[in-house]
Amino acid sequence: MRGELEHRRTRMREMGGAERIKKYLHDRGKLDARQRLAALFDPGTFREIGLLVGTVEDIPAEGFVCGSGRVGGRTVMAGAEDFSVMGGSIGSGGTAKRYRIAELAMQEQVPLVMMLDGAGHRLTDDGGGGRSPGDLQAMADLSGRVPMVCLVLGASAGHGALAAPLSDFVVMSESASMFTGGPPLVKAATGEDVTKEELGGAKVCAEIAGSAHNVTPDDASALALARRYLSYFPQHAGGSLPTCDEGDTAPRSLDDLVEVIPPDDRKPYDIHDVIERMVDRGSFLEVQPGYGRAIVLGLAFLGGRSVGIVANNPAYYAGAVNSEAAIKAMDFLDHLGRFGQPVIFLADNPGVMAGTKAERSGILKWGGKMYRAERRLRNAKIHVTMRKAFGFGSVVMAHNPFDKQTLSLSLPGVTMAAMPASSGGPTAKLSAEEQARAEAEQASGPYKMANRLGYDDIIDPVELRDKVLDGLSMLETR
Incomplete structure (x- = not known):
């Protein structure tokens, strides 16, 4: 029994496998989902939630790695789409995990960080139908209650991309893009030929559309910016504002x-x-x-x-x-x-x-x-x-x-x-x-x-x- 548990845990941590991780992430200068979470959190503080979601279908962590950790010593919930697993698409298990971390952020009154790098809704997963809570509903309810940060670190479309406008602070890496529907959908719907960059690249989103706040060179700098942004905020609405004394808090004359x-x-x-x-x-x-x-x-x-x-x-x-x-x-x-x-x-x-x-x-x-x-x-x-x-x-x-x-x-x-x-x-x-x-x-x-x-x-x-x-x-x- 213990052997099977460990085997399943190991399999779920493998993401899409070494070959796909190298081809689609590391060779493109990007961090994988687990590296991104490790960089966001203080060392050794990440505690995963829902590792075994996807174990029955053999979809590692259901393409969405999430949990809690500490940022500057304070608890934060976070989730990262895993592009190496089915293009980071969102299935029913991933939806449940996304809802769960938003639910916990609300319940425990802690910030939420979402990392996007995925294809949106998974067409091969109908979720079984019926009534179930949605992650976007949870994020909308959470807005204004706790600080919410969204990092767009690859192409993000549809359902996944909607996490950005529901967040307070959106950061894109220079190579990222974000849109309601990607170039193939645009071509099919309107006949327009357009690249990801022309449609929703970082420059378009940050300078023309205003749908992103800041742009960084790469994943590591985006994650560092998220940590810094949270340092100016309380854990939740009504909480105590943080203070910072780096040696320049005293009065001084601005002579020039x-x-x-x-x-x-x-x-x-x-x-x-x-x-x-x-x-x-x-x-x-x-x-x-x-x-x-x-x-x-x-x-x-x-x-x-x-x-x-x-x-x-x-x-x-x-x-x-x-x-x-x-x-x-x-x-x-x-x-x-x-x-x-x-x-x-x-x-x-x-x-x-x-x-x-x-x-x-x-x-x-x-x-x-x-x-x-x-x-x-x-x-x-x-x-x-x-x-x-x-x-x-x-x-x-x-x-x-x-x-x-x-x-x-x-x-x-x-x-x-x-x-x-x-x-x-x-x-x-x-x-x-x-x-x-x-x-x-x-x-x-x-x-x-x-x-x-x-x-x-x-x-x-x-x-x-x-x-x-x-x-x-x-x-x-x-």
Whole structure:
């Protein structure tokens, strides 16, 4: 009896066999399913669930290896599609395993990581019919309850690929692809000839569709990114936020920030240079850098506390908020709203994008939804106006008074109004005298706002980090 058990365990651990693993994974520079799980978890902590699913049909682990382990000392559930077994396709046993780890993640309130590299539903497995719980239902129910990460490490189609939009953070390796139906299905359905890369390659998903957040060179870097991402989150909604002290949690002056930010608000600069100086050194993790580049989003530690960053980037469209930027900011704010990180808004924009292209892309709709996400955010909010803030562009960046900010700050020399006078004046048919007066009023700085407590304080740029730390220090009871 013990001999048979060990024989079956050994067989189920073999995956698709050494030849198939080498041909389809290792020779292509990819890790196999078990190596991926080992790289995700702290050494020696992986505990497999459902090893013997597939033993009757002789399908090793049913093409889906899953279980629990520790990431940074904290428990996480994870599952990996095994491309060496029937192309990583999903049969009834695999569906049950996927449901089981999502069920346990919900029950034990721990994060879930899914690794995709498979063909989707297995056509040769009808599941026997009848009623049974579905893994996608479990993932949908889990959303917002615990952090959910999806790694796309090969071609992923159909049922399997749907794990990505149900997750909070999607990472693709450069060679991966993701779509509802692959090239053969597209050819049969529409007659279109298209490659995997053209249909849903990493560049398409991360820069055009916005269906992936980040792209990494290979499996190992994707797994390292997943570990890092989880380090900014509690184990579950309502849990304690993690802290990190790598030696740079104290106040410090940003003496060179005045050289980074041009005083002329028409001159671009890269907001990354501000963020990197403001947060604890080396702690900024940008989320979705290739999509909606007029806004920079990310996670960081500031004074050792986990925070979210939402920042206009004047290096793209002068920081004007377009539909793509609004969509990604809306999703990010909705996500952080479940887990409690304070959010720091760095505003420097001439408004939301205008023009026929912007309107046809739905800027009014998506800008409104971004504002709704910001307005409904119950996390602590700290707002800083950097150089300019006009109209609805300032509103979506948590500038409005009575928007439940813990702290509202401005740098000196800020230009602000309902719209830029240079363009708004001619529209309103102002006289030359009225135009000059309007431009002077906008250029007069934020002091009238401060005089009426529209800002809590006007700060020197060198004080940016320290003043934000002061705001975070008020959050001891949150």
